[in-house]
Amino acid sequence: MKKQWRNTKTKEMVMDVFCCEAGALCHADIVQRLAGKIDRVTVYRILQGFFDEGVLHKISAENGRTYYALCRDCSAGQHADNHAHFYCMGCKTVSCLEEVAQLPQLPQGYSVSEASWFISGYCPNCRAV
């Protein structure tokens, strides 16, 4: 049986952080922005919860950290996380590249459950400097 979802102040705070931010955020980002207000373990659980609800999507970065970003183009129920994610080595941020989306063409016999496309480099801003 699925757990009942409950709205709480802590969840609201975390969601606010995401709404004020353009890119993707990792656990440490959230904790830092809400320093002293929420326990770090709670942040882990809330992020996982939002992910389970389909509100955030999850991005495993090369640095071992997990980033989360608001789902924008996800149609009701369907979780469309098939776009690329970009890590800028200049400003050290992770962002979604909605434009870069591609489903892989696998050899015969394979079945795909998830695909992630992770790119690192410099974003237009940092490259110019």
Added chain:
Amino acid sequence: MKKQWRNTKTKEMVMDVFCCEAGALCHADIVQRLAGKIDRVTVYRILQGFFDEGVLHKISAENGRTYYALCRDCSAGQHADNHAHFYCMGCKTVSCLEEVAQLPQLPQGYSVSEASWFISGYCPNCRAV
């Protein structure tokens, strides 16, 4: 100044493991196969060393672990690691899909330093079961 590369028994053992294996291996895989013969820290350093030499390429899996695989299609000096990597949820192995290779088409202004394409699902063997 670059360090001098030295051939040792331990490195040979690690390389043998890769040569006997089709897919990619993570640190724990190597340690397990060489249980009691090499220290775990040494394995980390040897893997990093082989990577620096361009003999192995590195794969960051979604599970947070780092896998390594022999470079096969890499022409001299050039490290061509632009193919996709596949994690089979059945046999829990990581393999290289040399056939699935694609350079990302990024929006104007971005510069790419690295790109990784990670797919999980079921391989032909495990799917059939």
Added chain:
DNA sequence: TTTTTTATTGCAACGCTATTGCAATACCGA
């Protein structure tokens, strides 16, 4: 071959990200 130089190894301790158990607290429906 013997000596010298220095890369490499093993061991112990540490760092970072994330998870689990549990008692106390706060939501939400009745």
Added chain:
DNA sequence: TCGGTATTGCAATAGCGTTGCAATAAAAAA
């Protein structure tokens, strides 16, 4: 308002990887 239960905070633990250092061994020099 009340009661069941999801949620929170705290402490402890787990997993993967790194660092420091003394001892060892490979390759170059004598």
